Amino acid sequence: MAVIKVAGTNVYAFDGTAVTKLICTTGIDLGSDSTSRIENTCLEETQSRSYLNGLSDPAEGSLTFNLDPANTTHLKLIEWAEDKKEGIQFYVGASDGTADITATGTTAVVPETRSWWSFIGGISTPVPSFDLDALVGYTVTLQRSTSVAFTPKTTP
Structure with missing residues (x-):
């Protein structure tokens, strides 16, 4: 059985002009989408x-470092969060490969030699934490505006 470990995962952000590999993030929580229900009950x-599935509501999550x-x-993440930057394309590269995302003009190029999770969202609310005998941590709120798409690698 093939499994994907979290160790070796990389997070990338593409703001439409450049790809930023987010170095040394400690966690990313994509949240859980909810779906509205449309009642379809006859008199x-x-x-x-009875119900039909309605629209999906992308979740709020977080990114930590x-x-x-x-x-x-790290400074770029804090700046984006303070500015409430939206429309960022995020890519989470699995540990089943090591290739980096590149950009050609205003388009991100995703290598096929690695599995990816991708979504569009914004970040806000940079919150530092100060715990006893610990490093200064930061959490930024991650508000997805799309669902998360998983693309498995297609070439070794």
Whole structure:
């Protein structure tokens, strides 16, 4: 059975101009989408209501890292979060490959030698945490505007 380990995962952000490999993130939570229900019950029904699936509501999650002021991607995440940057294309590269995302103009190029999760969203609310005998951690709110798409690798 083939499994994918979390160790070796990379997170990338594409803002339409450049791909930023987010160095040394400690976690990403994509949240759980919810789906509305559309009632489809006929007046003749006497036992139970019936429903159809409605629209999906993309979830709110978070991205975490231990602050390293020398790490420009940490500073970029804080800047984007303070600016409430939206429309960022995020790519989470699985540990089943090592290829990086590149950009050609305004398009991100995703290698087929690695599995990917991708979505569009924004970040906001940078919150530092100060716990005893720990590193200064940061959590930024991740608001997805699309569902998460999984693309398995197609070439070894």
